[in-house]
Amino acid sequence: xxxxxxxxxxxxxxxxxxxxxxxxxxxxxxxxxxxxxxxxxxxxxxxxxxxxxxxxxxxxxxxxxxxxxxxxxxxxxxxxxxxxxxxxxxxxxxxxxxxxxxxxxxxxxxxxxxxxxxxxxxxxxxxxxxxxxxxxxxxxxxxxxxxxxxxxxxxxxxxxxxxxxxxxxxxxxxxxxxxxxxxxxxxxxxxxxxxxxxxxxxxxxxxxxxxxxxxxxxxxxxxxxxxxxxxxxxxxxxxxxxxxxxxxxxxxxxxxxxxxxxxxxxxxxxxxxxxxxxxxxxxxxxxxxxxxxxxxxxxxxxxxxxxxxxxxxxxxxxxxxxxxxxxxxxxxxxxxxxxxxxxxxxxxxxxxxxxxxxxxxxxxxxxxxxxxxxxxxxxxxxxx
Ligand SMILES: [Zn+2]
Numbered sequence: 001x002x003x004x005x006x007x008x009x010x011x012x013x014x015x016x017x018x019x020x021x022x023x024x025x026x027x028x029x030x031x032x033x034x035x036x037x038x039x040x041x042x043x044x045x046x047x048x049x050x051x052x053x054x055x056x057x058x059x060x061x062x063x064x065x066x067x068x069x070x071x072x073x074x075x076x077x078x079x080x081x082x083x084x085x086x087x088x089x090x091x092x093x094x095x096x097x098x099x100x101x102x103x104x105x106x107x108x109x110x111x112x113x114x115x116x117x118x119x120x121x122x123x124x125x126x127x128x129x130x131x132x133x134x135x136x137x138x139x140x141x142x143x144x145x146x147x148x149x150x151x152x153x154x155x156x157x158x159x160x161x162x163x164x165x166x167x168x169x170x171x172x173x174x175x176x177x178x179x180x181x182x183x184x185x186x187x188x189x190x191x192x193x194x195x196x197x198x199x200x201x202x203x204x205x206x207x208x209x210x211x212x213x214x215x216x217x218x219x220x221x222x223x224x225x226x227x228x229x230x231x232x233x234x235x236x237x238x239x240x241x242x243x244x245x246x247x248x249x250x251x252x253x254x255x256x257x258x259x260x261x262x263x264x265x266x267x268x269x270x271x272x273x274x275x276x277x278x279x280x281x282x283x284x285x286x287x288x289x290x291x292x293x294x295x296x297x298x299x300x301x302x303x304x305x306x307x308x309x310x311x312x313x314x315x316x317x318x319x320x321x322x323x324x325x326x327x328x329x330x331x332x333x334x335x336x337x338x339x340x341x342x343x344x345x346x347x348x349x350x351x352x353x354x355x356x357x358x359x360x361x362x363x364x365x366x367x368x369x370x371x372x373x374x375x376x377x378x379x380x381x382x383x384x
Contacts, residue, residue, distance in 0.1 A: 001032060002115045003093065003170035004368045007108035007359055009088035011072070012097035018073040019050040024104070025072055028131060032057040035118055037129070042149060044134075044141035052134040052141035055372065056150070059118075061128035063158060064384045066375065067128045068110045069143065069336060070163040073134030074099040080355045093361045100359045102207040102352035106163035107131065109364055113371035124379045129156070135332050143332040147339055158384045160305050160342040161374070162333045165349035166325070169195050172314040172368040175322040176344035177307055178227060178300035180259045182330055183266050183292055193250035205252040206240060208284040213238060213254060213278050221260065224252060227300055228261030228326050261326070266294045296330035299337040305383050306341045313374045315343070318366065345370070 007027070016022035029039045045051030055072075058065075077085035077098045085098040094349040095105065107129075129149075132142030146232055150157070166176045189209045194202025213235055233254040240250040240257040258269055272294055277288040301307060303324065315321040322345070336342040347367055351357040 002112045004105070004108040004112035004354045004364050007111060008095060008100070008105040008364060009033060009090075011104035011108060012088035012095075012099050016073050016099070016133065017076050018134060019052045019141070020073070021053040023131050025053050025055045025131065026056055026128075028072065028107065028111070029057070032235060035059065035111070035115055037254070044145045046140050049138060052132070052137070053099050054133055054142055054146050056146055058130065058155075059114075059130040060123055060127055062125050063178065064125040064378070064382050065128065065158045066125065066154065066378050067130055067157040067160040067340075068163060068371075069130040069332060070103050070107050070110075071132045071142070071159055071332065072104070072107065073133045073136050074102070074104070075136045075353050078355055082239070082356055086358070090361065091224075094358050095361060095364070096356060096358045098357055100351075100357050101165045101347050101349060102357070103163050103165055105359050105364045106165070106346045108366060109368040110163060110371045112368045113375060116368075116372045117375045118332050123375070127375065132373040133333065139332065141205045147335055151339075157340045160336050160337065160340055161310070162331060162342060162344040163294045163346040164333075164344045165352050166328070166344045167345045167346060167348045169348060170318065171347050171363045172215050172318045172322055172345065172370050173320065175307065175310060175314070176305065176326065176333070177324045178262070178299065178326040178327070179262065179296065179328065179330055179333060180228065180231070180261055180326060181266070181298035182266070182295040183258050183260065183269060184295065185258070185290055185292045186255050187253065187277070188289050189252045190289070191248070191250055191252075194258050196248055199248060200331065202248040203285050204248045205250065205286050206370070208280055208288070209238065209252040209254055210284040211280050211284070212277055212288065215280070216256065216273060216318060222263045224261060225263065227324070228298070229256060231260040231264060233258045233281055245246060260298055262298045262300050264298070266292070266297060296334040299334060300326065301337065301341045301343055304341070307343060309377060309381070309383065310343055310374060313377045314370055317370045317373050
């Protein structure tokens with residue numbers, strides 16, 4: 001039998017800091033092949049980016065098709081660990097290492113769960129794993145391209161669980177059914193440079209920028225709704241870079257980030273910000289321009305049959321139904337949501353990306369029980 005803890009240790013010992021694979025996908029592939037999965041290794045390399053290895057493994061060809069999605073890469077360990085971050089040390093029934101929580105132990109738990117379920121015979125449908133090595137990096141050569149590859153092959157996923165560490169105190173206490181979107185804006189205000197002694201001959205961009213900063217932050221973007229917290233806007237930088245005390249600068253810049261719920265789109269937010277900027281530009285005689293980059297749009301998997309099935313399963317295993325949440329940052333679920341209903345269910349995320357990242361062994365066992373029960377329940381009462 002596959003021991004999820006031993007498998008998690010094996011994975012942590014592969015130093016797979018994005019975009020390096022470090023042997024992690026070999027470990028996963030070997031375990032999945034031993035269970036009869038057909039494995040595909042896919043290396044994507046967009047020009048100008050570091051190429052990244054990914055893995056797609058599927059058992060069965062029939063519908064319904066349940067997919068477990070996740071990533072084998074980790075963020076750099078940083079300094080100050082009590083243990084070697086890649087030695088996968090167990091101390092007092094706690095597993096330490098980079099990726100212990102985010103999310104190598106969840107990968108191991110799912111594979112061990114799959115083995116347990118397959119011991120009772122092949123599934124009445126298909127099980128697949130979609131594992132990328134590019135989640136913690138730019139996420140360009142990973143999940144999005146894997147999904148496009150699947151679509152081109154005519155493979156369709158019916159439901160997906162992402163194994164991100166979304167839980168708060170115990171595995172399964174929280175089910176992410178959506179995420180807020182994230183967009184970064186850079187704003188530049190152009191005036192006319194001049195001598196401080198003759199301000200009438202200059203156009204100072206600083207008061208215009210100050211006014212914009214105040215106005216954009218003055219009112220809440222929305223009040224939130226049943227599934228989402230209110231959207232938030234935070235300025236991250238404001239700079240002029242002018243060291244001269246006798247010069248009115250010609251240019252001032254600022255940057256801000258908006259975390260937005262499903263009441264907004266990147267386009268609607270850009271329109272809203274530009275509308276205010278245009279008014280201020282007209283009043284002040286400046287020119288205000290924006291550039292922006294979208295890290296992810298918001299999404300929501302409407303509570304329904306699938307979320308109910310996952311919730312009921314968790315309740316049966318842990319004794320407590322999960323809380324539905326849309327909080328936190330972004331994850332690769334933002335790509336999967338365009339293909340099928342997706343929820344995120346995994347370990348406790350308290351130590352992810354931190355020094356001394358760790359997970360209790362009992363939590364890995366508990367998550368394995370949850371995933372095994374979920375596979376059993378999913379194929380027992382097909383939703384499609
Ligand atoms: Zn993660």
